[in-house]
Amino acid sequence: VSGSLHYFRVPHQLWYDRLLKLRASGINVVSTYVPWNLHEPHVNHFNFEQDADLTNFIQIAHELGLYVNIRPGPYICSEWELGGLPYFTLGTPADNITLRSSDERFLLHVERYFGVLL
DSSP states (O other), rough: OOEEOOOGGGGGGGGHHHHHHHHTTTEEEEEOOHHHHHHBHHHHHHOOOOGGGGGHHHHHHHHHHHHEEOOOOSSTTTTGGGGGGOOOGGGTTTTTTTSOOOHHHHHHHHHHHHHOOO
């Protein structure tokens, strides 16, 4: 049985408690999105600390006997700004980059991010 807990919406100090409560309710899989714009707020500036420490979230889930279903996007929707896409993927108005497509300029950003995330 799966439930969702978006680590980026919960302060990292509360992850253990919230995951423990999921486990106690009979859930054995926790699903979470991974918002790109949280982890790469500016081009080539990556953040995986504190509330963005995805590895720690996964480790806590593992300690509690939970499987983790990672949903890395790049687009996550999740009522999150620009669906989790960083502002810089838009380029400039003159660039006319098509997001969420096979536009090579967009895919270059995706490949760089996935190269770090995965």
